[in-house]
Amino acid sequence: MDQDIKTFTISIYTENNIGLLNRVSAIFQRRHINIESLTTSQSEIDGVNRFVIVVNITEAQAKKIVGQFEKQVEVIKAYYHTDEQTIFTESCMFKIKSALLFEEPQIQNIIKESNTRIVTVNKEFFVLEKSGRRNEIESLRRDLNVFGIMQFVRSGRIAVTKDEMKISEMLVAFNNQ
Template sequence: MKNEFIITVYTENHIGLLTRITVIFTRRKINIESLTVSESAIPGIFKFTIVINETKAQVTKVVGQIEKQIDVLKAFFHTNEEMIYQEIALYKVPIEPIYESDTIESIVRNAGARILEITKDYVVIEKTGHKKDTQALFEQLNEFKVMQFIRSGRVALTRDPIERLSEFLKERDAFLNSLD
């Protein structure tokens, strides 16, 4: 049975690595639902956060293939319950409905969103939350003809108090030092 999984990949920052990682998914005909790349808490190490819907067996195989890539230090996969995650969404709506009633203002407040910018032509609204929350706000605002909409990829941290990459790196360094 397919479920949503979050794959985290820790790498060095090298050109072409993103392509090599995405090819692994393409070859297996797995659609990437969300992809975010940023620096991690460890200097010089970058973190890919990839969301897919797949079976656990397939995710295990994909993570194994990712780890075989040069420049990949370690890859893990988690369920949504094992992670704390958010996305950010921006909505640009015309300004006229705001002048005509307080409906948009009420929608923004009830959604826990905030207004980022107001111009003579439009207002930009920001919402942070899970995909279902940002999508629900889009649907409400789209009654007023959303001009532009964008949702970021997922950003996620494990609920586990121990940073598994740090533990992996300590073990690797201890092993390498024992060889000297």
């Protein structure tokens, strides 16, 4: 088995129970593994949530961690995938002083060239939204940082697999229990 460290996206389908996030993070903490990003949301089935966790680990570690998650009572199924096996994106927002939008023509060029969307504009500030890969978002942040960013926030990764996952049938069966 390959022992190279890679970026893995771990998907965990769970019941929506209080305290599960603590147990999920504890599994990584015990192994001294840093979580790069963590997103949780409703899955394609009502009453079932999905965690999407990005970590840089070996495949052997990914396999062990998925096994640990599946021992949790609330976990229905857990998977791990490489970047090549997923389609993924992140989102971010920037809050910037409004005066710059009109005084710095370069900002308008940055917005246009980066496919960034203006969400709102008022007298004090404007807000930009961008979706894309982490490197695109970081590049945009560097470009805008020159002008001053009042606030910045980036989401965790959201991802779907390229291959069909048999989880849908499993989730329907789980939901009909």
